[in-house]
Structures are given as C-alpha cells and as structure tokens.
Amino acid sequence: MKEDTGTAGLARTQMQSSMAPNATTRPTPTISSFKSRLKSGCNDLYHQFDLGIPIAVLVEQRSQLIDTVLREAWDHHLGPHQESAALVAVGGYGRQELQPASDVDILILVAPDSEAQLAQPLEHLITFFWDIGLEVGHSVRTVAECVHEATSDVTVITNLLEARLLSGNESLFQEMRIATGPDRIWSSEHFFAAKTTEQQARWQKYGETAYNLEPNIKENPGGLRDIQMIGWVAKRHFDAETLHDLVGHGFLTEHEHQALIGGQTLLWRIRFSLHRLTGRREDRLLFDYQRTLAQQFGFRDGANNLAVEQFMQQYYRTVQELNRLNEMLLQLFREAILLHDDIGPPTPINKRFQSRSGYLEVTSPSVFRRYPIALLEVFHILQTRPELDGVRASTIRLIRENRHRIDDDFRADLRARSLFMEILREPHGLTHAIRRMNRYGVLAAYIPAFANIVGRMQYDLLHVYTVDEHTLTLVRNLRRFTIPKHDDEFPLCSAVGRRIPKLELLYLGGLFHDIAKGRGGDHSTLGARDAWDFCRLHGLSEFDSRLVAWLVENHLVMSMTAQRKDISDPEVVQSFAELIGDPNRLDYLYLLTVADARATNPERWNSWIDALLRELYYATRRALLRGLDNPQAQDELISQKQAESIRLVARYGGDPSACGTLWLKFSLDFFLHNSPDEIAWQTRQILAVDTSQEPLVVIRPITARGGTEIFIYTRDRSNLFALTTATLDQMGLDIMDARVMTTDDGMAVNSYQILDQDGEPVDDTLRMEEIRATLAHNIAEEGDGHIRVARAVPRRLRHFPIETRISFSCDDPNHRTIMRLTTLDRPGLLAEVGAVFQQCGIRLQNAKIATVGAEVDDVFFITSEDDTPITCETALACLRREIYERLETQARNS
Numbered sequence: 001m002k003e004d005t006g007t008a009g010l011a012r013t014q015m016q017s018s019m020a021p022n023a024t025t026r027p028t029p030t031i032s033s034f035k036s037r038l039k040s041g042c043n044d045l046y047h048q049f050d051l052g053i054p055i056a057v058l059v060e061q062r063s064q065l066i067d068t069v070l071r072e073a074w075d076h077h078l079g080p081h082q083e084s085a086a087l088v089a090v091g092g093y094g095r096q097e098l099q100p101a102s103d104v105d106i107l108i109l110v111a112p113d114s115e116a117q118l119a120q121p122l123e124h125l126i127t128f129f130w131d132i133g134l135e136v137g138h139s140v141r142t143v144a145e146c147v148h149e150a151t152s153d154v155t156v157i158t159n160l161l162e163a164r165l166l167s168g169n170e171s172l173f174q175e176m177r178i179a180t181g182p183d184r185i186w187s188s189e190h191f192f193a194a195k196t197t198e199q200q201a202r203w204q205k206y207g208e209t210a211y212n213l214e215p216n217i218k219e220n221p222g223g224l225r226d227i228q229m230i231g232w233v234a235k236r237h238f239d240a241e242t243l244h245d246l247v248g249h250g251f252l253t254e255h256e257h258q259a260l261i262g263g264q265t266l267l268w269r270i271r272f273s274l275h276r277l278t279g280r281r282e283d284r285l286l287f288d289y290q291r292t293l294a295q296q297f298g299f300r301d302g303a304n305n306l307a308v309e310q311f312m313q314q315y316y317r318t319v320q321e322l323n324r325l326n327e328m329l330l331q332l333f334r335e336a337i338l339l340h341d342d343i344g345p346p347t348p349i350n351k352r353f354q355s356r357s358g359y360l361e362v363t364s365p366s367v368f369r370r371y372p373i374a375l376l377e378v379f380h381i382l383q384t385r386p387e388l389d390g391v392r393a394s395t396i397r398l399i400r401e402n403r404h405r406i407d408d409d410f411r412a413d414l415r416a417r418s419l420f421m422e423i424l425r426e427p428h429g430l431t432h433a434i435r436r437m438n439r440y441g442v443l444a445a446y447i448p449a450f451a452n453i454v455g456r457m458q459y460d461l462l463h464v465y466t467v468d469e470h471t472l473t474l475v476r477n478l479r480r481f482t483i484p485k486h487d488d489e490f491p492l493c494s495a496v497g498r499r500i501p502k503l504e505l506l507y508l509g510g511l512f513h514d515i516a517k518g519r520g521g522d523h524s525t526l527g528a529r530d531a532w533d534f535c536r537l538h539g540l541s542e543f544d545s546r547l548v549a550w551l552v553e554n555h556l557v558m559s560m561t562a563q564r565k566d567i568s569d570p571e572v573v574q575s576f577a578e579l580i581g582d583p584n585r586l587d588y589l590y591l592l593t594v595a596d597a598r599a600t601n602p603e604r605w606n607s608w609i610d611a612l613l614r615e616l617y618y619a620t621r622r623a624l625l626r627g628l629d630n631p632q633a634q635d636e637l638i639s640q641k642q643a644e645s646i647r648l649v650a651r652y653g654g655d656p657s658a659c660g661t662l663w664l665k666f667s668l669d670f671f672l673h674n675s676p677d678e679i680a681w682q683t684r685q686i687l688a689v690d691t692s693q694e695p696l697v698v699i700r701p702i703t704a705r706g707g708t709e710i711f712i713y714t715r716d717r718s719n720l721f722a723l724t725t726a727t728l729d730q731m732g733l734d735i736m737d738a739r740v741m742t743t744d745d746g747m748a749v750n751s752y753q754i755l756d757q758d759g760e761p762v763d764d765t766l767r768m769e770e771i772r773a774t775l776a777h778n779i780a781e782e783g784d785g786h787i788r789v790a791r792a793v794p795r796r797l798r799h800f801p802i803e804t805r806i807s808f809s810c811d812d813p814n815h816r817t818i819m820r821l822t823t824l825d826r827p828g829l830l831a832e833v834g835a836v837f838q839q840c841g842i843r844l845q846n847a848k849i850a851t852v853g854a855e856v857d858d859v860f861f862i863t864s865e866d867d868t869p870i871t872c873e874t875a876l877a878c879l880r881r882e883i884y885e886r887l888e889t890q891a892r893n894s
Contacts, residue, residue, distance in 0.1 A: 084114035086168035094162035222319030316455035361392035368402035383429035406445035477595035509551035528553035577623035611706030648680035707753035722834025
C-alpha cells in the first residue's frame with residue numbers, strides 16, 4: 001500500500017482540519033502508560049522467544065498487542081465519529097505477522113461526507129501513535145479513492161488483499177472489500193502477471209541469487225517475500241486463507257507444505273532476532289550480526305567449520321528450498337490462472353518424456369521408478385531441445401521424490417556414467433543443465449561430495465557466493481569462453497578456449513576444484529583425489545584423469561604466482577613453467593584461473609588482475625616453447641628489452657642516443673622488472689624535462705598492465721614511499737603495484753600502478769590532474785612529515801579478526817630480502833609500512849600488493865641502505881616489532 005506518512009500524510013489532514021466546524025479535542029490518554037505497555041509487551045515476547053515458544057505464536061501475539069493499543073486509541077480519539085470511519089490493518093499487520101520492529105500499516109476508511117469532521121480527530125490519532133513509539137504507515141481514503149489507487153498500483157491492491165477490520169464501521173469495510181474484489185479490478189490473470197513481473201524485477205535487483213554475502217531475508221530470492229507472493233496469488237485466485245489451503249487445491253503435498261512452513265519459521269526467527277539485536281526494523285543479515293546470531297541459534301565453532309558458516313549454510317539451504325517451491329508453485333499457478341488448465345496436448349519426445357505447453361514432462365508418474373536413469377536424461381533432453389522453457393512442475397516434484405534412487409548402483413551404471421559425460425560434452429545448455437541439477441538436488445545425489453558444499457558459506461569478503469553457487473558460476477564462465485558471441489569479453493580466453501581439445505576435462509576441473517572445502521586439510525589435494533576417482537569411474541583415460549586431478553590440485557597456483565610474486569623475474573617464470581610442464585596444461589589452467597577469479601567475487605575482478613594473468617600466461621608460454629632446459633639468460637633478456645625500448649623512444653620522437661647515457665645510472669633491476677613499453681615511456685618523460693625542476697610526476701591513464709601508472713622522478717629521500725602511498729590512499733586510490741628504484745646519482749625512479757575506487761583505471765582528466773598536483777605538492781614539501789590517512793575502515797572489514805603475520809625469506813639471485821605481510825586490509829596500511837621502512841633504514845625495491853577479501857597479502861622486496869640483503873636477525877626482529885606496533889596502534893585508532 002502507498003502510505004501517506006510523515007509531513008505528506010499530515011498535510012492532508014491539516015488541510016481538512018481547517019474545514020471542520022467547532023472541532024473539539026478530548027483529553028489525550030497517558031502517553032507514558034501506552035509506551036510502558038508496548039515495552040512490557042515486547043520484553044514479554046523476547047522472554048517467550050528465549051523459552052522456545054513457537055515464532056508463529058509470537059508474531060500473532062505482537063499483532064494482538066498492537067490491535068488492543070490501536071483500538072483503545074481509536075475509541076478515545078474518534079469517539080462519536082466512529083460510525084463514519086473504519087480502522088483497517090493492512091499488509092503484514094493485516095496478516096497478523098508483526099515482528100518486534102515491523103511497520104504497523106493501517107488504512108483509515110472514511111465516508112465521503114465525513115472527511116472534514118474527521119480531520120482533526122485523525123490528526124491527533126496519528127500523532128498519538130507516533131508519540132507512543134509506533135512506526136505507523138497510514139493512509140486516509142474513501143472507498144472510491146481506494147479503488148482509484150488500487151486500480152493503478154498493484155502494491156496497493158496487494159495490501160488491500162490482506163485488509164482486516166480493527167474497529168469502526170464494518171459496512172464501510174465490506175464495501176471496500178467488494179469494490180476491490182477480483183470481479184471489479186485486478187482479475188486473477190492480471191494480478192498474477194503483475195506480481196510475477198514484480199518478483200522478477202526484485203530478483204534482478206538482488207542479483208537473481210539467494211546466495212548474497214549479506215542477504216536480505218525478506219527481499220532476496222527465496223526470502224519471505226517469495227512466500228508472501230505465493231499467499232497473495234492463492235488468496236486472490238482461490239480465496240485461500242492459509243497456505244495449507246493449497247494442499248486441498250492440489251498445488252502442494254503435505255510434505256511440501258511442511259517444507260514451506262518450516263522455511264518461513266526459520267526466516268521469521270532470524271528476522272525476530274535481527275529486530276531484537278538491532279532495536280529497529282532490519283532485514284539484512286549483515287556481517288555485523290551474523291556471528292552473534294549464530295551463537296544465539298546454538299551453533300558452535302567446529303574443527304573445519306565456523307559457527308557462523310554453519311548458521312549461514314542452514315539459511316542458504318532453506319532459501320534454496322523455498323526458491324524451488326516458489327518456482328514450482330508459480331508454474332502451477334500459471335497453468336491454472338493464465339492457461340485455465342488448458343495446457344494443450346502432449347508432443348512425444350521418446351518413451352519417457354514429452355513436451356506440453358513448452359515444458360518437459362514425463363509420460364507417466366512411474367517413469368523414474370521404472371527407469372531411474374531418466375533422472376539424468378531429463379537434463380540432457382533440455383540441452384538438446386532449446387525450444388523447451390523448462391521442466392513442468394509435476395515432473396520437478398517427481399524428480400525430488402525419486403532422488404533417493406540415485407545410489408551406488410545408479411552411479412556405477414554405465415548408462416548413467418555415459419549420460420553424465422554426454423551432458424558435459426553437449427555443446428549447448430550446459431550452464432542451465434547443471435544449475436537445474438543442483439536446484440533439484442540431482443547433482444549432489446550423483447556426486448555425493450558435492451552435497452557437502454551446497455549452501456556452504458565461507459566467512460570472508462573474498463567469496464561472495466556459497467561454494468556450490470561459486471562452482472556453477474565458474475563453469476558458466478568457462479562455457480562463455482567457448483561461445484563466439486562472447487569473444488569480445490575476454491579475447492585471449494576465447495582464443496585459448498578454441499584450442500582446448502577436450503572441454504569436458506576443463507568443466508570437470510571446475511566442478512571439483514572446491515569440492516573438498518570444509519572437510520579439513522588441503523581442499524586442493526583432497527579435491528584432486530575425488531576428481532581422480534570420479535574420472536576413472538567414468539571411463540576417462542589415465543592421461544585425462546591425471547590432467548583433471550592436476551588442475552584441481554593446482555587451481556590456485558597461477559593466481560598466487562601472478563599476484564604474490566614478481567613475474568617480471570625470469571627465475572619466477574622459469575619455476576612456474578617447470579611446474580606447468582607443457583603448453584596444453586597451461587591453456588587449461590589459465591582458463592580455469594580466470595573463470596575462478598571472476599566467479600569468486602565479480603566486483604573484485606579488474607583490469608589489473610586480468611593483465612597480470614595474461615602477462616604470466618604469455619611469459620610462461622614463451623618459456624615452454626623455448627624449452628625448459630634452455631632458460632633465457634638475464635643478460636640476454638636485458639639486452640632485448642633495451643633494444644626494443646630504444647626503438648620505441650625513437651618511434652615517439654625521443655632521442656635514442658640519450659638513452660644510453662641516462663641508463664648508465666640505472667640498476668639492472670630497472671630493466672628486469674619493467675617491460676620495454678614501460679622503460680621507453682619512463683625514459684622519455686625524464687629526457688623531456690629539465691631534471692633540475694623537481695619533482696617530476698606524470699600519469700599515464702591506461703597501461704598494458706591494466707592500471708593507471710603514476711611515475712615519479714625526484715631526489716630520493718627516506719620518507720618518499722610512505723609519503724606517496726599515504727597521499728594516494730588518502731585520495732581513495734588502490735595501489736596495485738609499486739616499483740621503487742634509486743639511481744647512482746641519488747634520484748628516485750618510482751612507478752605505481754593504481755586503480756580508482758570502482759576498480760577501474762583513472763580516465764578522468766580532472767581527476768588525474770588532481771592526483772598529479774597533490775602528489776607533486778606533497779613531495780615538494782621539505783621535511784619528513786608523515787601524512788595520517790583519515791579514511792575510515794569500511795564497515796565490512798571490521799568483522800574479520802585477521803591476525804597480522806610477518807615473514808622473511810632470501811631472494812639470493814636478486815640480492816635482496818623478501819618480506820611478506822598478511823594482515824587486515826585498512827586505509828593507510830602501506831603508509832604505515834613505509835614509515836617503518838624509513839624509521840629502520842630499509843630501502844624498498846619493489847612491492848606486490850594483493851588484497852584477498854578482507855585480508856592483504858603484500859610482498860615487499862627490500863634491502864639495507866647499502867643495497868645488500870638484510871640478514872641480521874636483530875634488524876629483522878626490529879622491523880617485525882615496529883610493524884606490529886604501528887599496525888596495532890592504527891587498528892586501535894580506527
């Protein structure tokens with residue numbers, strides 16, 4: 001219902017009040033006494049909840065308490081005018097489903113000739129409701145106005161559908177019910193079509209998934225609104241008073257009704273607890289509340305599964321079941337309401353299946369009992385017949401009822417194994433097929449290990465989906481690499497995908513890559529064993545089975561190498577190439593890695609990660625084609641880069657003869673860790689300016705590495721890294737990579753790859769100039785001042801207690817020390833680390849910045865001030881202690 005609330009609602013009654021003759025005001029009841037009753041009643045509900053009183057009883061009791069309060073207030077304020085008006089509960093209040101902090105939605109029906117005399121009493125009544133602490137959503141309308149509003153707005157007719165008379169003129173109420181009935185406005189057909197469209201729009205708003213990281217238990221797919229949707233349609237078309245009436249109408253079985261009510265009960269209990277915990281109407285399961293609710297619901301941390309993960313898995317599995325019931329019931333409603341049960345004659349497909357009105361159905365209810373393999377066949381038929389819209393609801397019910405037939409004998413049946421592999425090999429419809437298999441419970445039945453990850457949540461900011469949803473999204477991403485119309489999305493992936501000899505092996509790697517999550521131990525190793533056993537059971541050759549198992553075991557290696565190691569180092573690339581072994585494996589792993597990263601958290605996928613993986617892919621492919629026994633020598637690589645850089649400098653109008661003189665001051669690291677394009681561009685910037693005018697700050701908006709490059713050339717000083725990172729952080733920029741070098745004559749040659757807050761390169765001219773000018777100003781300032789980053793820690797990050805860990809290792813070939821820092825992500829982190837480097841006399845050569853969810857895993861390549869590795873244990877202990885102290889102080893102050 002549209003609500004005339006707040007100033008807008010009172011404006012109308014005030015206007016009417018000016019027309020009321022001889023209006024009088026009766027004494028106002030004691031506000032404090034009503035407040036006390038409401039508070040006492042709420043506390044009593046909380047006490048009963050803790051005692052285990054059924055939630056259905058409590059939401060009804062809450063409604064009854066509000067009924068009593070509203071009726072008493074109505075009697076007092078309306079007095080002799082009651083016969084000219086009616087107080088009506090609508091919406092959730094009309095259904096008698098009030099949670100502790102739910103809005104109280106009411107409609108005040110008034111007779112057409114009584115509006116003026118009722119204006120002032122109604123104004124005082126509404127004010128009184130707010131004074132006693134009730135959040136009332138109200139509207140004041142005549143019957144004619146109700147009809148007018150409801151005719152044009154489906155949300156209004158939906159609320160009126162649940163209208164319940166509280167007090168006042170019953171004839172007026174009945175007149176409204178008759179005037180807004182389905183024989184007058186919003187026929188069953190139009191109402192059903194409008195609510196279906198409304199639901200689709202709502203699902204799209206929430207990403208069309210029930211598996212959001214912080215779900216809205218009311219509005220998300222599978223949430224309370226989906227249950228209400230079923231109730232609204234049933235009430236409008238069948239005049240059903242309860243959901244159980246659908247059993248009598250043949251739309252639900254008793255078991256399905258119990259599942260529906262069980263799901264509603266859990267969501268009600270969670271919503272009740274959310275309102276109690278927050279003290280307000282809150283329907284979002286935010287990280288702020290998930291741990292607390294898990295404890296309140298009796299979950300405890302296990303060896304391999306946190307309490308919060310167990311709680312959320314229960315939630316996700318519940319909404320998945322509710323989502324399936326919603327799908328099935330709406331399809332049945334469609335047949336009954338839109339098609340009037342005239343679904344047309346069946347079109348035969350084979351002995352077991354036929355199509356009817358665009359949906360696949362069995363030819364007999366006994367099909368799955370007589371021929372269990374049909375439980376897989378149904379999905380293969382949908383792949384080969386794209387004209388079908390889906391599975392008919394009656395057949396979905398039979399699939400669910402016969403899942404128990406998928407047992408060890410079923411899985412050992414050659415026909416079942418062959419059919420499953422045919423589903424994977426089918427060139428069309430794989431994504432829809434496996435999603436349906438998961439939704440109907442067939443995938444978990446056929447691959448028992450998969451059942452463990454259905455609805456399994458991972459309590460971090462990296463994984464925004466449950467493990468099963470992530471897995472199916474990964475497979476969808478792999479499929480898109482093989483479809484020509486999507487070539488423009490990831491051109492390299494599409495090109496590589498066309499070279500893959502057996503795509504089904506790639507899909508199996510995707511299905512099994514996370515299948516061992518939550519079982520304890522290394523999920524990659526455990527999953528590889530599961531994958532090997534499955535492949536051998538399904539008749540794959542030893543070679544193909546080993547490839548799938550290898551993919552599962554190593555599915556994280558490429559991403560970790562690209563984001564946590566210096567892939568410009570030939571030694572790193574050579575080591576990675578030796579692990580890969582051959583170009584065919586590289587192709588498979590590259591596609592799996594990209595698909596996995598994008599399915600983990602689409603918002604965190606960006607051009608920077610894309611460029612890193614692409615660079616590692618090309619570098620590894622060159623190493624493999626050259627031969628693992630013939631690694632490229634460092635001197636040869638540097639010579640090649642310098643020659644190409646000179647060519648590029650000349651091509652863009654620079655003086656190639658000046659390059660050699662400038663480069664004599666540069667260390668070999670400059671050429672090893674930069675591409676020819678970067679070397680040429682930075683060289684041209686230095687040669688093009690008067691170097692006595694410091695500092696030089698230049699920005700290149702988009703680079704081959706996927707980010708925006710900020711290049712700084714200035715006199716080196718100890719706080720330059722800390723100053724630069726703090727400035728960039730304060731401006732809301734994400735630093736993806738830092739390459740820091742000092743020339744023989746004391747000039748800093750520093751390059752930073754950054755992304756803006758939206759995860760994209762900075763391409764706005766004004767924004768770039770703001771960044772450049774701010775950096776140049778701060779760097780030009782004299783002294784060693786430390787910029788304190790004032791940005792607040794994002795809300796989500798505060799709920800992940802990540803321990804700070806620091807480790808050191810030697811990088812002997814490059815004569816430096818590697819420091820790895822793992823800690824909670826927060827604004828100003830790099831600036832604090834830089835300040836410690838300054839304090840301890842540490843020189844930074846390079847940095848790899850990686851953020852995984854709420855956790856940063858940064859790698860710093862450092863030396864002492866004389867450019868030698870840091871081997872002294874005392875110096876390393878001091879460095880570790882200072883960083884711990886800095887970060888703990890920062891955490892306390894944030």
